[in-house]
Amino acid sequence: MSLVLTPAERRALRRATTLLDLDRGRLACSVLAGSLSLASAVGLSAVAAWLIARASQMPDVAALGVAPVAVRLFGVSRPVLRYCERLASHDTALRGMTALRTRLYTALAASRADVVAGLRRGDVLERVGRDVDAVGDLVVRAYLPMWVAGVVGAATSLGVALVHPPAGAVLAACLPLAGVVGPAATVRAARAAELARAEHATELSATVMTVAEGGGELAVNGRLAQVMDGLADLEGRLARARDRAARPAALAAAVDTLAMGLAVLGCLAVGVPAVASGTLDPVMLAVTVLVPLAAFEATSALGPASAQLVASAGAAVRIVSLVESAEASTAALPAPRHLRPAPDGGPVLVARDLAVGWPGGPVVARGIDLELRPGRRLAVVGPSGVGKTTLLLTLAGLLEPRAGTLTLNGVAPWGAARQEVAAQVTLTAEDAHVFDTTVLENLRVARGDVTASQATALLERAGLGPWLACLPRGLDTPVSSDAATLAGGERRRLLLARALACPAPLMLLDEPGEHLDADTADRLVADLLRAGAPTSGDGGAAGDGRGTLLVTHRLSALGHAEEVLVLGRTGSGPATVVRRGSHADLMSADADYRWTVSQEQSDD
Incomplete structure (x- = not known):
């Protein structure tokens, strides 16, 4: 040899x-x-x-x-x-x-x-x-x-x-x-x-x-x-x-x-x-x-x-x-820490003066302050490439913060036991995979004990009730791995149903309306924000009380968000939060925000 x-x-x-x-x-x-x-x-x-x-x-x-x-x-x-x-x-x-x-x-x-x-x-x-x-x-x-x-x-x-x-x-x-x-x-x-x-x-x-x-x-x-x-x-x-x-x-x-x-x-x-x-x-x-x-x-x-x-x-x-x-990167990590038990109101994800970026690369966004807890609905908007996805990966504990602090129940999620973080925070990326199996098994990816009746309820909450009724074999209908048998809106809503099936009380979603037509994207974003509404109060919104933070580039459907964070760059440096507030406040006080919404509505 x-x-x-x-x-x-x-x-x-x-x-x-x-x-x-x-x-x-x-x-x-x-x-x-x-x-x-x-x-x-x-x-x-x-x-x-x-x-x-x-x-x-x-x-x-x-x-x-x-x-x-x-x-x-x-x-x-x-x-x-x-x-x-x-x-x-x-x-x-x-x-x-x-x-x-x-x-x-x-x-x-x-x-x-x-x-x-x-x-x-x-x-x-x-x-x-x-x-x-x-x-x-x-x-x-x-x-x-x-x-x-x-x-x-x-x-x-x-x-x-x-x-x-x-x-x-x-x-x-x-x-x-x-x-x-x-x-x-x-x-x-x-x-x-x-x-x-x-x-x-x-x-x-x-x-x-x-x-x-x-x-x-x-x-x-x-x-x-x-x-x-x-x-x-x-x-x-x-x-x-x-x-x-x-x-x-x-x-x-x-x-x-x-x-x-x-x-x-x-x-x-x-x-x-x-x-x-x-x-x-x-x-x-x-x-x-x-x-x-x-x-x-x-x-x-x-x-x-x-x-x-x-x-x-x-x-x-x-x-x-x-x-x-892979082993070298794992060895360089500190021993996993255990998260503290969630308080009575549920887990709390807090970022203070947070800076994010990929290891070895430049900082893409900084100065981010936010707090996500059950029942709270946040939206992060901004142009493509401004660092929204990097922010989500950092919030989910997958990337180490470049500066500032990020805590989940008072403990940094980066370096904590991944199973413990995943039990409290779920992340659904815009290109999340649809598996080559049945509709029911695609939902069980998020929670393995989902029953047929629970799966039906989840799909109805995601707006797929009529679609499910038309399937030849119902929940047992196979779905191809590239979702070629699904329309774009159906695929996105199936991913939404999977996210809703996850028991984690905090939900992070990346561009849920990407590649959809404007009306479908706005309805889907609105559904997501309503799904995170408290189970009681808030005008009787039919939600599950989980905390929801979604990233999107469209502003029209953010009326159900409690707070909108607008990321942008004022120069050649990292992006920052240039504006924040409720959708209504930004519409009334921010001319640029109001102009962007009007352009979206005219394009629709």
């Missing part, structure tokens, strides 16, 4: 193999079954050669002994043992891939938010999908063929040497030629092709995700054809990379065939004089010449195994890099 891999690749493979948590007993059983299966092929070749050569001398049938029975035994045992080897090796590999994916997800879930957010979705998809599969293929397509080839090659050379030592020496010299020289000569080209393939595959995954999730928007903007042309170009480059990777495999096969031919000729060269001198039985000459034809079956798999080793090493480097960066 040291001849074909770099030190970094060897280290990554060792770490990745550890993360696979392979069952050594199952792995040993698969190596044993594979070795016995290939040994059966060699034994079948040897017995068949002896039987044919001996039968050509026309002896008495009894002289053939048990050879016909041995032929049947080896012929039947080979596929049976091969099947057993496949069962054991694939079971071991699949268990290992499950363990690796679990470890990867666990590391990402426990890491800082900026570690995950800094990855493209195509990168994540490629690493938890194809890269994990490539590391798991180490067992079946790389390590197993190598171990089996080593065991069977040594055993066959020893067996032939017992019959005729010079022939055993010839076989022992030719097997390494096919098993080491050929694959080693192709590894460099295979690595270059694999690097190109990995790069193009990641780009391909990212582009496919863009088309799958944003195909409608791209078509409306007239960019779908351009993106599809780029996708076709990526696929062409990926196909060319696969073609380049196939050439080393062909070269390895040619070297394997050459070595096998040399072994046969060499056995003939040392065997014929031995037969002539009487030191070797003519029948055994046939055995020593024909056995290499079966023995080289083991080395024929080493070319693809070496290519797979390079592919798996590249995948291991990427996975280990991701795992180690």
Whole structure:
């Protein structure tokens, strides 16, 4: 392995193999079954050669002994043992891939938010999908063929040497030629092709995700054809990379065939004089010449195994890099603190002179003061890119405040136990995922014990009662993962119903009306603000009493908000709260706010 891999690749493979948590007993059983299966092929070749050569001398049938029975035994045992080897090796590999994916997800879930957010979705998809599969293929397509080839090659050379030592020496010299020289000569080209393939595959995954999730928007903007042309170009480059990777495999096969031919000729060269001198039985000459034809079956798999080793090493480097960066960010975090019990009125989220921004990046907004408690309804508005989403992530405890103070029940949510924060504060992003399952199970993502009657009530509160009534299977109707079976308003309201299903008493929502038409967006925002109204008072508003803070760029539907915070920039520095107050107060006292609302209404 040291001849074909770099030190970094060897280290990554060792770490990745550890993360696979392979069952050594199952792995040993698969190596044993594979070795016995290939040994059966060699034994079948040897017995068949002896039987044919001996039968050509026309002896008495009894002289053939048990050879016909041995032929049947080896012929039947080979596929049976091969099947057993496949069962054991694939079971071991699949268990290992499950363990690796679990470890990867666990590391990402426990890491800082900026570690995950800094990855493209195509990168994540490629690493938890194809890269994990490539590391798991180490067992079946790389390590197993190598171990089996080593065991069977040594055993066959020893067996032939017992019959005729010079022939055993010839076989022992030719097997390494096919098993080491050929694959080693192709590894460099295979690595270059694999690097190109990995790069193009990641780009391909990212582009496919863009088309799958944003195909409608791209078509409306007239960019779908351009993106599809780029996708076709990526696929062409990926196909060319696969073609380049196939050439080393062909070269390895040619070297394997050459070595096998040399072994046969060499056995003939040392065997014929031995037969002539009487030191070797003519029948055994046939055995020593024909056995290499079966023995080289083991080395024929080493070319693809070496290519797979390079592919798996590249995948291991990427996975280990991701795992180690996630673990490093987790190790840098202080020990999780416990939140204080919520007061009688429910949890309280307080920000004072808060500054927000991504770790390592500039501060995007500062000087933010707010207080969110059950029954309180706040809205944060401002132009795109002003830092509204970064503010929400900070309020949810996912990003560390850059300055100022942020407390939840008197304790900073950043660094607190995430389960405790999530039990009191829920965040629903504008691009929250709709899962490829039923409507009911999509709601149970937020709370696993939601009953059918509760789900129906939640959907009716979100304005989806008529939609639910029209579904062919009701709550059991499947919803595609990209929500292609839902209209934009229906998707947003389904996410609203999921947010309402969450038991957390404080709710943070990012752009709930994004990508909707103006009327639908305003109705949805109004529904959200009414949903956070107190259960009693406030004119009898039908709410659940939870605290609601939503981010939006539209102002028209904020009449139900108790306070509106307007973020903006007065210069080139970070954004600040330039205006705040109720919607009615801002309409009457702020000309810019009133003008923006009038423009929205005229556009509608």
